[in-house]
Amino acid sequence: MNAQHQPTGSAYFIEKETETRETHTLSVLVDNEPGVLARVIGLFSGRGYNIESLTVSETEHEEHLSRITIVTRGTPHVLEQIKSQLERIVPVHNVRDLTVRARELGHDKPLERELCLLKVRGKGEHRMEALRLADAFRAQVIDANIEHFIFEITGRVSKIEQFIATMKPLGLIEVCRTGVAAMNRGIDS
Amino acid sequence: MTATMTETKAKPAGRAMAGQQMTGAEMVIQALKDNDVQHVFGYPGGAVLPIYDEIFQQEDVQHILVRHEQGAGHAAEGYARSTGKVGVMLVTSGPGATNAVTALQDALMDSIPLVCITGQVPTTLIGSDAFQECDTVGITRPCTKHNWLVRDVNELSRVMHEAFRIAKSGRPGPVVVDIPKDVQFSTGTYHAPSPVIEQKSYQPRVKGDLAKIKAAVELLASAKRPMIYSGGGVVNSGPEACHLLREFVKLSDFPITSTLMGLGAYPASGKNWMGMLGMHGTYEANMAMHDCDVMLCIGARFDDRITGRLDAFAPHSKKIHIDIDPSSINKNVRVDIPILGDVEHVLEDMVRLWRAQSQKNDAEAMKGWWSQIAKWRGRNSLAYAENRDVIMPQYAVQRLYELTRDRDTYITTEVGQHQMWAAQFYGFEEPNRWMTSGGLGTMGYGLPAALGVQIAHPESLVIDIAGDASVLMTMQEMSCAVQYEAPIKIFILNNQYMGMVRQWQQLLHGNRLSHSYTEALPDFVKLAEAYGGVGIRCEKPGELDDKIEEMIDVKRPVIFDCRVANLANCFPMIPSGKAHNEMLLPDEATDEAVANAIDAKGRSLV
Structure with missing residues (x-):
C-alpha cells in the first residue's frame, strides 16, 4: 500500500482490502453443552466475521457431539483466522474448512443441501401454475387445502433461491429454511 | 508452567x-x-x-x-x-x-x-x-x-x-x-484431580514441528541482519524458556528486543539487549526491527503498539514466529516460518539443532550489523533534559532503579506515561519481576497487583510505579495492604495530569487539554496516613535519594508522592501511523514538531 494512502494519527490501521472475499463452508464438531452455540456465534459477532448460514444439531448422541455448519464470507486471511479462533474455543473438537477440502479433491465446492418450506396462497390459474412449477422443481406438497399449498423442497442453495423467486408472484406468503448441511464427496470423513 | x-x-x-x-x-x-x-x-x-x-x-x-x-x-x-x-x-x-x-x-x-x-x-x-x-x-x-x-x-x-x-x-x-x-x-x-485428562477437546500442542524448526535454524544462520523479538509468551512458558532464550542469544550473538510484556526474559544488562521496541521503544530497537533481514518472534503477537504502520513493518525481513496459540500466527503480520508450540520446547530444539549442526552466524555480516546498531545506540534515544529544580520523571525512575536494583525487587505499574518511563528506565534482569497491564491498558492495575505480589513474596520489596490519575482508580486497596501488613510501596510520579492523554491531545488535538488535568487531587501523604500507612512527599531532585531510602526502610505500606515536572512527555515515540524508522526523538520533539507530527487525516481515528 502506498504510504500516502495510510491515514496517520492513530496506532490503529485501516487497511484497504486487497484480497478478494470468498464464501467457505466450515464444519465444526463441538461438545453439545449449554452455551456452546453462544460461544461460536459470539466469536463471529465479537470479531466482526460474517455468518451467511448456520445449522446445528446433535449428530453423535452417545458422545454428546454436535455439528455446526457455518457458511461464512471473508478474505482467505480472515477465513484462516476464523478457523484458528474457532479451534481455540474449549468445547470445539475440530474445525474443517469443507471448501478448501473440496478444492483439494478437485471439486468446485462441497456437497451442500438445504431444506426449505414454502407456503403459497392462491386460487385458480395461479394455483395450478404453482403446482406445475413445484413439480418441475421436484418440490413436494406436504399440506394443502383449496386456497393454499405448503411445499417442501431440498437441494442446493441456488435451486432453493430460484424456487423462492419463482413462487413469489404466485402468492408466496411464508418461507422457512434450514440453512446448509454440507459434506465432502468421497470415502474420507 | x-x-x-x-x-x-x-x-x-x-x-x-x-x-x-x-x-x-x-x-x-x-x-x-x-x-x-x-x-x-x-x-x-x-x-x-x-x-x-x-x-x-x-x-x-x-x-x-x-x-x-x-x-x-x-x-x-x-x-x-x-x-x-x-x-x-x-x-x-x-x-x-x-x-x-x-x-x-x-x-x-x-x-x-x-x-x-x-x-x-x-x-x-x-x-x-x-x-x-x-x-x-x-x-x-x-x-x-x-x-x-x-x-x-x-x-x-x-x-x-x-x-x-x-x-x-x-x-x-x-x-x-x-x-x-x-x-x-x-x-x-x-473426585480428586485425575492424572489423565478427561477432556477430549482442547489439547494444546507443545512440541514444535521439527522440520520447521530446522528450516528456522538454517534461515537464522544465514541471516545478515538478524533480530530477536521476544514477548510475554517467553515469561509465561517459564524460567527454563528464559534460560534457553539467553542461551540462544549467547550462541548466535544476535541482537534482542522485547515487548512490554516480555521485559526481564533477557537481562537488561546483557550485551545484546537493545531495549524495548514499539511506540515508546528505543531508537536502536525500532530501527533494527525495520532494517532486519531475518526476524525471530518468540511468544509475542505483533500488537499494533509494536508494529507501527503495518505495511512498513520490517519490510525486508523473513519472519519466524514461535507461538502456542495458532490464532496469533498470521493474524496481523504474515510470517514465513510459523512454529506452533510452547516456547520452552521449541527453543530447546532450536538450541540443540544449532549446536548439533555447529551452526555459526555470518561473522562478517554480523560485524557490520553490530556496528550499525552501535550508531543507532549512539543516538541515545532515551535522553531527556536534566533539571536541578524539578524532578524529571525519568530521573525519578532512574534513581529508584539504582537504589533498588541490588535488592529482591518486584515492580508493578499503572497505565500511562509513568508505565512507559518505568519500562524504559528500570532494568529488569529476571523474568516475573515486572507486572504491568499491557494489552488492556488498565489504569488502576498496579496497586492491587503489587498487593498480590507482596502476598506471594512477603519478604521482597514490591513497588508500584504509579501515576497520580491511575492510582486513584483502585486506591481503596491501600486499606487491604494495611490489613495484611503488606508493605507495598506506591511510588507516584505526580504531574497532576493524565499525562499520556495530555500527550495525545498535544499531538492530535491542537493542545486542547480537555479534561486531562486533575484540578483537585487528594493530599497523598495524608491519604496514606488516613489508611494507616506512611506518606512521603518529595519535591526536589536533591532530596530524592534520601527519601527513596526512607521509603525502602519503612516496613509498612507507603504512598510516595513524587512531584515531577508537570509537562514532561514520553519519548522517543513512533508518531501514530508512522513506521519504525520514523521515530520522534526527544531532542527533535520541539513543540512545533509535536504539533505537526500527525496530520489532519488521522484525527478521525482513535
Whole structure:
C-alpha cells in the first residue's frame, strides 16, 4: 500500500482490502453443552466475521457431539483466522474448512443441501401454475387445502433461491429454511 | 508452567479420598487445596456465603479480603505473574461478578492464568431477575478463555480441576466457575484431580514441528541482519524458556528486543539487549526491527503498539514466529516460518539443532550489523533534559532503579506515561519481576497487583510505579495492604495530569487539554496516613535519594508522592501511523514538531 494512502494519527490501521472475499463452508464438531452455540456465534459477532448460514444439531448422541455448519464470507486471511479462533474455543473438537477440502479433491465446492418450506396462497390459474412449477422443481406438497399449498423442497442453495423467486408472484406468503448441511464427496470423513 | 500441564501429575495421595461425600462449598475448598492453592483474593456476598463459611473453618487456604472485586482480580494477576502459579479470586453474584470483568479481560489479553469463582443465585431462581442476579457466564464469555455454570454438585469437582488445567495450559488465561448457592449447599461426590485428562477437546500442542524448526535454524544462520523479538509468551512458558532464550542469544550473538510484556526474559544488562521496541521503544530497537533481514518472534503477537504502520513493518525481513496459540500466527503480520508450540520446547530444539549442526552466524555480516546498531545506540534515544529544580520523571525512575536494583525487587505499574518511563528506565534482569497491564491498558492495575505480589513474596520489596490519575482508580486497596501488613510501596510520579492523554491531545488535538488535568487531587501523604500507612512527599531532585531510602526502610505500606515536572512527555515515540524508522526523538520533539507530527487525516481515528 502506498504510504500516502495510510491515514496517520492513530496506532490503529485501516487497511484497504486487497484480497478478494470468498464464501467457505466450515464444519465444526463441538461438545453439545449449554452455551456452546453462544460461544461460536459470539466469536463471529465479537470479531466482526460474517455468518451467511448456520445449522446445528446433535449428530453423535452417545458422545454428546454436535455439528455446526457455518457458511461464512471473508478474505482467505480472515477465513484462516476464523478457523484458528474457532479451534481455540474449549468445547470445539475440530474445525474443517469443507471448501478448501473440496478444492483439494478437485471439486468446485462441497456437497451442500438445504431444506426449505414454502407456503403459497392462491386460487385458480395461479394455483395450478404453482403446482406445475413445484413439480418441475421436484418440490413436494406436504399440506394443502383449496386456497393454499405448503411445499417442501431440498437441494442446493441456488435451486432453493430460484424456487423462492419463482413462487413469489404466485402468492408466496411464508418461507422457512434450514440453512446448509454440507459434506465432502468421497470415502474420507 | 504453561504447556507441561498436559501431563498433569497425580497429586499425592491422602488429600481427598476418591468418591468422598461433601457439600459443594466443601468441594470448592478441597479442589483449591488439591490444586496447590495457598491464597485466594476475594470479597464475600450473599451468593458465596457457604464457601466463606468453609474458608472460616480451615487454615490451608488463606483468604485475602480486598476492597473491590476488580482489586481481587488484579491482585490475583500480580500473584500469578510473579509466581508462575494460577491466581485465584472469589466473588459473589451480580455486582461481584460484573466488577471482576475488567480484571478478567486484562488477564485474557495478557495471558495470565486466573481462576475466578463466582457465586450465583440458586438454580431455581436463575432467569427470574433475582436479587444480585446477572448472567455471569454470558457476561464473562468473551472475556474468559472458558467458563462454566455448575448446576449439579456432582459435576463441581471435575469442573474445578478442569478450570485449573485450562487456565494454565496452552496460552494461559482467565476462567470463571459460576456456582449457584443451592449447589454450594447440596451434598455430592468429590473426585480428586485425575492424572489423565478427561477432556477430549482442547489439547494444546507443545512440541514444535521439527522440520520447521530446522528450516528456522538454517534461515537464522544465514541471516545478515538478524533480530530477536521476544514477548510475554517467553515469561509465561517459564524460567527454563528464559534460560534457553539467553542461551540462544549467547550462541548466535544476535541482537534482542522485547515487548512490554516480555521485559526481564533477557537481562537488561546483557550485551545484546537493545531495549524495548514499539511506540515508546528505543531508537536502536525500532530501527533494527525495520532494517532486519531475518526476524525471530518468540511468544509475542505483533500488537499494533509494536508494529507501527503495518505495511512498513520490517519490510525486508523473513519472519519466524514461535507461538502456542495458532490464532496469533498470521493474524496481523504474515510470517514465513510459523512454529506452533510452547516456547520452552521449541527453543530447546532450536538450541540443540544449532549446536548439533555447529551452526555459526555470518561473522562478517554480523560485524557490520553490530556496528550499525552501535550508531543507532549512539543516538541515545532515551535522553531527556536534566533539571536541578524539578524532578524529571525519568530521573525519578532512574534513581529508584539504582537504589533498588541490588535488592529482591518486584515492580508493578499503572497505565500511562509513568508505565512507559518505568519500562524504559528500570532494568529488569529476571523474568516475573515486572507486572504491568499491557494489552488492556488498565489504569488502576498496579496497586492491587503489587498487593498480590507482596502476598506471594512477603519478604521482597514490591513497588508500584504509579501515576497520580491511575492510582486513584483502585486506591481503596491501600486499606487491604494495611490489613495484611503488606508493605507495598506506591511510588507516584505526580504531574497532576493524565499525562499520556495530555500527550495525545498535544499531538492530535491542537493542545486542547480537555479534561486531562486533575484540578483537585487528594493530599497523598495524608491519604496514606488516613489508611494507616506512611506518606512521603518529595519535591526536589536533591532530596530524592534520601527519601527513596526512607521509603525502602519503612516496613509498612507507603504512598510516595513524587512531584515531577508537570509537562514532561514520553519519548522517543513512533508518531501514530508512522513506521519504525520514523521515530520522534526527544531532542527533535520541539513543540512545533509535536504539533505537526500527525496530520489532519488521522484525527478521525482513535
